[in-house]
Amino acid sequence: MGRSRCAPAGGEPTGGRWGTSGSASVTVSGDGFAARNLTFANLFDPAAHPEITNRQAVAVLTRADRLVFDNVRFLGRQDTLYVNTPEVTVASRAYFRKCRIDGDVDFVFGRGTAVFDRCELRSLSRGSTSSNNGYVTAASTDRAVPYGFLIRRSRLTGTAEPDTVSLGRPWHPGNDPAAAPCTVIRDSWLGAHVRASTPWSDFGTWSWRDARYAEYANTGPGAAINPDRPQLTAEEAARLTPRTWLAGADGWDPLR
Structure with missing residues (x-):
């Protein structure tokens, strides 16, 4: 959809900063919005601007x-897709079907409730061969909200080097103790770029072990089962379906 209205660290006319939200190429604020067969992109190139240190560049x-986003591409680097809500304790819901999301750092993030169904989440290399090439997710779900991100029947691919990408880290905006980030990845294929032994990462002083993280029935070279990879039980997996995740009080079902 074109470039964002400013570089990530660019200033407002009043002298302030746009910030992460202000860097978005597209902002969706209307309930019931749907997009199909489109590409949304933030084309900021961090390699071309080494002088800029705050590199958030949101596509949507x-x-x-x-x-509902159906067969949509979200292209960016850091903070590509920001799934947020108008208020902290509001469970705003979004369904992503057969979408592709490219990025490197926290490129699916926010406090919204979302299902990524048969999507491709593509981790781009940051050039590191032995350390950190980024994080797929950074949920900031509020403790009062039951569900955060559900990634189901999807593929986690990318150009990042083997064993250098984390599945996620728990974002606490403003060090908010009420955040209880929630991410479940199930029935999905994980590439070799995913850290097999310890795929979840701390975020500053916030431990991933205190977040609501789980996997279930994942496959691929980046998949494993060990004490650092919490797994759903069969009973939990049967209950945590896309319909359950998105139903809310009004019974919304975008899968119909």
Whole structure:
């Protein structure tokens, strides 16, 4: 959809900063929005601007309920897709079907409730062969909200080097203790870029072990079962379906 209105560290006319939200190429604020067969991109190139240290560059920011993205591409680097809500304790819902999301650092993030169904989440290399090439997710789900991100029947691919990418880290905006980040990855294929032994990472002083993280029935070279990879039970997996995740009080079902 074109470039964002400014570089990530660019200033407002009043002298302030746009910040992460202000860097978005597209912001969706209307309930019931749907997009199909489109590409949304933030084309900021961090390699071309080494002088810029704050490199957030959002392609799409959502802060509305009952959203559907069908066969849509989200292209960016850091903070590509910001799934947010208008208020901290509001469970704004979004359904992503057969979408592709490219990025490197926290490129699917926010406090919204979302299902990624048969999607491709593509981790781009940051050039590191032995350390950190980024994080797929950075949920910041509020403790009062039951569900955060569900990634189901999807493929985690990318150009990042083997064993250098984390599945996620728990974002606590403003060090908010009420955040209880929630991410479940199930029935998906994980590439070799995913850290097989310890795929979840701490975020500053916030431990991933205190977040609501789980996997179930994943396959591929980046998949494993060990004490650092919490797994759903069969009973939990049967209950945590896309329909359950998105139903809410009104019974919304975008899968119909």
